[in-house]
Amino acid sequence: MTQAASVSSVASVSSVASASSAAGSPHHGEWGSLDVDGIRIRVFRQGSGVPLVYLHSPFGEVGALAVFADLAEAGFQVLAPELPGFGQSDPVTSWRGVADVVFTVRRILDGLGVERAVVVGSSLGGWLAAELAVWFPERVRALALLAPVGLRVADDPVFPIFGAEDDVLLPRLLARPAEFSAYLAPALAWPVTHDGDGSGGEAGEDGGAGEGGGAGEAVAPDPLALPLHLFRAMEATARIGWNPYLHDPALAGRLTLVGAPTLVVRGELDGILPAAHAAAYTAAIPGARRVELADCAHLPALEQPAEVAQLVATITRSAKAASP
Amino acid sequence: MQFFSFHLMPWPYLPADYTESAWITVPNKLYDPPRGHDLYNRYLDELEYAEQVGFDGLVVNEHHQTAYGSMPSPNLFAAMLARRTSRAKIAVIGNALPLYHPPTRVAEEFAVLDVVTGGRLIAGMVVGGGPEYYSSGINPAQARGRFNEALDLVLQAWTRPGPFEFHGEYYQIPRVNTWPRPLQQPHPPVWIPGMGSRETMELVAARGFSYVGLPFFHISVFERNYAEFRRIWLEAGREPAPENLGLLLPIYVAETDAAARAEYEEHLWYFARRLLNGVQIAPPGYQSVASAVKLMGNAPKYLLNVSDWETVEAGSYAIVGSPDTVTEKLIDHIRRLGVGNLLGLFQLGSLPADLTRANLTLFAEQVMPRLRKEFAAGVSWPEVTA
Numbered sequence: 001m002t003q004a005a006s007v008s009s010v011a012s013v014s015s016v017a018s019a020s021s022a023a024g025s026p027h028h029g030e031w032g033s034l035d036v037d038g039i040r041i042r043v044f045r046q047g048s049g050v051p052l053v054y055l056h057s058p059f060g061e062v063g064a065l066a067v068f069a070d071l072a073e074a075g076f077q078v079l080a081p082e083l084p085g086f087g088q089s090d091p092v093t094s095w096r097g098v099a100d101v102v103f104t105v106r107r108i109l110d111g112l113g114v115e116r117a118v119v120v121g122s123s124l125g126g127w128l129a130a131e132l133a134v135w136f137p138e139r140v141r142a143l144a145l146l147a148p149v150g151l152r153v154a155d156d157p158v159f160p161i162f163g164a165e166d167d168v169l170l171p172r173l174l175a176r177p178a179e180f181s182a183y184l185a186p187a188l189a190w191p192v193t194h195d196g197d198g199s200g201g202e203a204g205e206d207g208g209a210g211e212g213g214g215a216g217e218a219v220a221p222d223p224l225a226l227p228l229h230l231f232r233a234m235e236a237t238a239r240i241g242w243n244p245y246l247h248d249p250a251l252a253g254r255l256t257l258v259g260a261p262t263l264v265v266r267g268e269l270d271g272i273l274p275a276a277h278a279a280a281y282t283a284a285i286p287g288a289r290r291v292e293l294a295d296c297a298h299l300p301a302l303e304q305p306a307e308v309a310q311l312v313a314t315i316t317r318s319a320k321a322a323s324p
Numbered sequence: 325m326q327f328f329s330f331h332l333m334p335w336p337y338l339p340a341d342y343t344e345s346a347w348i349t350v351p352n353k354l355y356d357p358p359r360g361h362d363l364y365n366r367y368l369d370e371l372e373y374a375e376q377v378g379f380d381g382l383v384v385n386e387h388h389q390t391a392y393g394s395m396p397s398p399n400l401f402a403a404m405l406a407r408r409t410s411r412a413k414i415a416v417i418g419n420a421l422p423l424y425h426p427p428t429r430v431a432e433e434f435a436v437l438d439v440v441t442g443g444r445l446i447a448g449m450v451v452g453g454g455p456e457y458y459s460s461g462i463n464p465a466q467a468r469g470r471f472n473e474a475l476d477l478v479l480q481a482w483t484r485p486g487p488f489e490f491h492g493e494y495y496q497i498p499r500v501n502t503w504p505r506p507l508q509q510p511h512p513p514v515w516i517p518g519m520g521s522r523e524t525m526e527l528v529a530a531r532g533f534s535y536v537g538l539p540f541f542h543i544s545v546f547e548r549n550y551a552e553f554r555r556i557w558l559e560a561g562r563e564p565a566p567e568n569l570g571l572l573l574p575i576y577v578a579e580t581d582a583a584a585r586a587e588y589e590e591h592l593w594y595f596a597r598r599l600l601n602g603v604q605i606a607p608p609g610y611q612s613v614a615s616a617v618k619l620m621g622n623a624p625k626y627l628l629n630v631s632d633w634e635t636v637e638a639g640s641y642a643i644v645g646s647p648d649t650v651t652e653k654l655i656d657h658i659r660r661l662g663v664g665n666l667l668g669l670f671q672l673g674s675l676p677a678d679l680t681r682a683n684l685t686l687f688a689e690q691v692m693p694r695l696r697k698e699f700a701a702g703v704s705w706p707e708v709t710a
Contacts (some may be wrong), residue, residue, distance in 0.1 A: 093469065094493070162608055229617065234608035239465040242457075243611075273645070 021217060029064055029072070031189075034081075034111045035089075041108055042088040044080040047072025050141075050229025050316060051117040053079050053109065055125030057299055058161060058237040059146075059173075060086040060229060067301045070309035076118065076316075081108050083125075087187055087229060089091030093239075098248045098294045099242050102131040109139055119260075120144040120308075122301050123273070124237055124246065130281065133258045138176050142319040143262040144312050147273045147283055150244040156274040158246050162238060171273025175297045181226055183302040188225045255284035262288040263315040267296030267303060289315070325659070325697040327692055328415060328667040329374035329684065330383035330572060333367045333401075334533075335391035336674035338598050346391040347455040347602030351497050354391070362395070368401070372408050373681060374670070377688035381413035381446065383667055386420050389459040392599045399433045406441045414441060415667075417515050418448025422467050423460050426495055427474035431481035431502050438506040445508070447513040448536075449475055449664040454606040465609025470494050472527070482511040496645060515570065520549040520622070521615045522556070528568075529553075529560040536570035536667065540600065541626035542639035543657060546571065550661045554705055566664030566703035571657065574642035575668035576675075577686040587679055588644055589633060595673030600628040606703070642672070647690035654691070655698055662705040 029046030056062055060082060060185045068078045085091035095101055096299060105128055109117065119140050121129030126148025133140040149158050159172055170177035207252060241247070262285045266278040275292075282290040296303045337359060338346065371382045375630050382402045387393040395401050398416045414437065419430045430449070438445040457464040473492045477500070486501030494670045506512050514533040518524035528535045535553055537546050550569065557565065574592070578584035589596065604623075611619065623629060627641045636642055643653050658666065670687065671680040 093506040164604060194633040228613065231608075231613060235465055242463040242465065242607075287366065 007095070016167045022036060024168060027080070029068060031063075034108075036104070036107045036111045037082055038268060039090045039092055039104075040088075041084065041090070041111065042082045043112065044068070044078075044082075046078045047075075048077045049075040050077065051114045052076040052114075052312070053080060053081070053112070053114060053117045053119050054301070055105070055119065055121040056080065056083065056086070057123035058233060059184060059299070060187055060233040060236075061122070061183055061299070061302060062087060063110075063189050065183075065186055065302065065305070067305035067308055070305050071312060074309050075080055076312075076315045079112050079114065081112070082187075083108075083128075083236065085239060086233050091236060091239070095239055096228065098127075098240065099135075101128060102135050105132055105137065106136050112225075115139070116141045118142045118144070118312065118319070120301070120312055121148060121282055122146040122299060124241065126150065127241075127248070128247065129254065130258065130285075131248065133260055133262075134251070134254045137257065137259045140258075141258040142258045142312075142316045144287075144308075145260065145262065145281055146263065146265045146308065147267065147270055147278070147298050148264065149241070149273060149277070150248060151252050151279055151280050152244070152247045152249065152279055153274065156276040158274070158277070159272045160245070161272065162234065164244070173298045175267065175269045175295050175303055179302075183299070184226060184229065188222075188229055208308075229232050252280065252284055255281065258285045258287060258288075261315050261319045263311055264288055264290045265293060265300050265308065265311060266290075267293050267300050269295070269297040272298040325667045325696055325703065326380040326415070326477070326567070327378075327380045327411075327695075328381040328383050328570075328665060329371060330385075330669050331367055331371050331671060332385070332387075332393040332665045332669065333364070333395050334393055334595065334599055334671075334673060336594070336676075338365075338391055338594075341602075343520050343598075345602030345605075346599045347453075347605060348389055348458050350389075350391050350602070352389075360394070367671070368408075369673055370677070370680055370684070371401075371405055374684055374688075375409045377684055378692060379412060379688065380678060381415050381416040382409065383417060385417050385448070386450070387453065388423075388456050390455065392603065399410075399437065399451060400525060402437050402445070406437055406444075409444075411444075413444050413446055415446035415515065416448050417517055418450040420450050420452030420456060421474035421478070422462050422470035423452055423456060424474070426497055428481050428497060428500060428502065430474070431478045432504075434478075434512060435502055435504050435506040436480065438508055438512050439504050443507040443512075445506075445512045446515055447512040448517065449478065450517055453603065454610050455602060457607045457610060458605070462610070464607035466494065467610050468523075468612075475527075479511065479514075491588070500652070502621050509671070517572075518549075519615075520545070520552075520618060521612070522552070523615075525553045525556045526560075529557045529562065532562065532568070534570060534665070536572055536665075539574070540596075540627040540641060541622060542641065544639070545622050545625050546661060550663070550708075554662055554707055558707065564703065564705040564708050566662050569643075569661070569663040570665035570667050571661055571663040571670065572667040573640070573657075574644075574672045575650065575654075575670055575687060576642065576644045576672075576683050577647055577650050577691060578682070579646065579686075580639040581649050584644045584646065584649075585633065588642075588675070591673040591675040591679075592636065592642055592644075593673075596627045596630065634665040645660040647686060647694075650687070651691050651694050652690070654695060657704060658695070658699065660706065662703060664703050 032043045044062045062080045082089040119129045126145040129152030263282045264278050282288045384398040386398045402414045416510050434447045481502040488500040490497045490500050517536045519538045576588040670683045
């Protein structure tokens, strides 16, 4: 099957209501959904220019985030799919290993009509981005790994996030733990009209999240929306990384195959991912550059959006310079 | 009416200064093997004694890495009981199917037990507790899928002429050919414990299995769940079947109500505050949203969250009192719930050997005969008598 054929067969992209009143404006972004091999995937898009795919963390951050606005401003077309099982996306229950997940991510790229993109991944998404760059290097123009899990480093384990209480987890996750719900609020925005297959409404209905009125109206905050979002996010993360715990034992030996210019970013205050993991990625990927951000923990895209956008722009320029 | 004596085989020696979880992370240096030697033999004696005083069945179950219960392989305990008893049913409720790979091992071991005991086995099968997904590494997001498929595999292994190929989503076995086959035909009775999820009840009703509600909830939670079960069962087109419903409760009988409380209370609190601590762990993917919401709603009505004796008594978290009190309460609950099987925990928490034995004796001599007489014509279901 040719690439073009697969794109047309897999993707039926439809835009739904905008997250803001300025529907369709590249500066505000919009929600859409696509069908990927029978799975409904919700996508947030913002900006136009160089395609950039953002793969979220275990907490499922998407929507109108500051980092997407900054990236759009810097000349990127941001495409932020909600991975299967997160947010309003359908789950894939047939995954048995990370290779299955990577294949799904590749099909999402097909569905988005993206031949080649800058791929930015946060934590879990960083792991998947690195896998994508190993298995489908032709799809990755530049790679930005933000606090990427995915490796096992002896004596330096990733903090066990499953079952961790908020008061233990959040100070490790964020330099400003109180911001947690604000960072995830954009992901809880629910398109006020949706495209009819009904499957995407399930989580919203379970949680009692209302379906709003006319296009552009904000949906009233639902106290159960965030717990429900996190419940699904942790289930989806467990599906991928319960055991082996958030890593692929084979990945370290394959990272030498990554050809794209690569940036590894980690927050100095990260209490989830030990520094040794960022170092291991940097050492294993040819030519990779490593940056540590001050006043930042495990989610740099949320905690230091301007900085991250600037770093991504820089690594993308180096990709342009490298390829004729 | 059938009476079962259930044992959890708990660890009664957690030090007073240890107040953390009794599950998964409880440091195993707290397990003392010489004391364990005495304890296992004492607990097995208590199960054997229950047969001697007239119980119809003995019950064991599976838990891992916890002071709550010391039977990581309940089939071992069933095997020990198999040769030391001759009349009582042996109910294993159950084997946590997703933790066995391949699950045909469950079909084999249960078949051995059934053949050796001359058909006295009750085969329970469960998803396994939430904590057990941390202790086994099995993916909790696959728990339900693995359970359903493994259950199907075990049933096929018992009933389909072998050899045959099993090709499932989780398990692929080129030649399934169970040897020995179970003595009870087409297969031993299957009991499925449940926490009130509709999914489990529908499965039990569809296949004609038996249901036992997981214990330590306020009696109102059982009333709601069992009403739902009876409705689902009847909607599946089946006749009322009290023999397919079991009620599991801690029971303590003494000469008087006051004596019962005085002897029992501290041991119940040891259980509720020390051993239950950690049971509520639910890994991601283990429950559906609907089940999690339902369970959250029931949490205030769970013994772990109960702090005073009056609530224990009023909510029937445990049935404690004189033979008269215990008999009256049980008659009431059996009637309302429509259960044909009563599973009593006669040892709980740190309850010592002498009190456990006295409890079993009093129950067998002064409560059981009255309940047998009361329900001599069988238990009926409220829906049908109404």
